[in-house]
Amino acid sequence: MQLSKTISSSKNPLVKQILLLKEKSRERKKTGLFVIEGLRELTLAQKGSYDIVSLLLCEELFTGDPSLHIDAKSITLVTKAVYQKVAHRDSTEGILAIAKTKEHHLNEIRFATKTPLILVAEAPEKPGNIGALLRTADAANLDAVLIANPKTDLYNPNIIRSSVGCVFTTQIGMGSTADIIGFLKAKKIAIYCAALTASKNYLKLDYTKATALVVGTESTGLSSIWLNNAHHNLIIPMEGEIDSMNVSVSAAILIFEAKRQRYL
Structure with a gap:
């Protein structure tokens, strides 16, 4: 040096x-x-x-x-x-x-098991939310985080800071929604979409097989292409006055329920 x-x-x-x-x-x-x-x-x-x-x-x-x-x-x-x-x-x-920086192409993603657990976030924009998602992904040792239609530069200092460096510890792939859906289907990974309509209680679903948990923005949710290609739509029941939570909180609940099932 x-x-x-x-x-x-x-x-x-x-x-x-x-x-x-x-x-x-x-x-x-x-x-x-x-x-x-x-x-x-x-x-x-x-x-x-x-x-x-x-x-x-x-x-x-x-x-x-x-x-x-x-x-x-x-x-x-x-x-x-x-x-x-x-x-x-x-x-x-x-x-x-x-x-x-790294490129984060989908074709660079590798899975160590036949039943990977993946988080997909569509069009996340707020650096704090992206950092929190990556921090949760690291805590759960997810196989990958895929970002569809990214709106924010992954190497924004606020993402690095809010992820406490987990942007470096997590396998990340980026691409369009269509590209990521194609990738998941090619890998035979079930698509479970968080949605408010036509959804099942998240506690009633099986996450022990190869699974992608897909979350959208708090303001608009997921685009219709995700819902049309989902194996299941899921919902976290709200018992108060509001009908949604912060996207990183919702993702954490879904991720750790999937991890709980896999520990059984």
């Missing part, structure tokens, strides 16, 4: 590049690069085989193990003032990196 001199100016080109990558989805897509902030997130990215291009380290703020090894092409030391300029928060151990 090449160690550069300490950066003390916020006008340094590398500092400007980091700010652009954090703030502009277009810059991330154009360069194929994104920013990882924090020791936990960076460690998970390395475990997920992400290519770390540049590592920035503030020795004054670094609270990690001094013997920590991150496989990066270069390490740059920065002052506390510069780190605070590029970091979202101080509590990220004084370490930040630029890494290469």
Whole structure:
């Protein structure tokens, strides 16, 4: 690894590049690069085989193990003032990196078992919801998360932050709704759609076979193509005044019911 001199100016080109990558989805897509902030997130990215291009380290703020090894092409030391300029928060151990994005093609998805459990989210937009879905997927050790008709850049810093790095630990595929339905059918994976109409109580269904749990947005739900191709529509009964919950909460309920059945 090449160690550069300490950066003390916020006008340094590398500092400007980091700010652009954090703030502009277009810059991330154009360069194929994104920013990882924090020791936990960076460690998970390395475990997920992400290519770390540049590592920035503030020795004054670094609270990690001094013997920590991150496989990066270069390490740059920065002052506390510069780190605070590029970091979202101080509590990220004084370490930040630029890494290469992944493509997340459906044909790269691999399953270790014949009965995978998958979460599909159609057109998720809010970074907090996407991060929460990925965090739940990691907690349940799902086989994959598929995002249909994505509306938000997966490497948005808010997704990385809200997922606490689980964007790096989960097998993710992205594509159109039609592509993902075709993928599921080709793999003989049953499609269970969360819907308000023509639905069965989620507790009455069997999730022990290869299953995809499909959730839509809170505002519009799933598109008709999903409902027309579903093996079952399911619903979580609401006992209060409202008829729906946050999408990440709903997904967690469905996922862990499926996991419960598989433990029996």
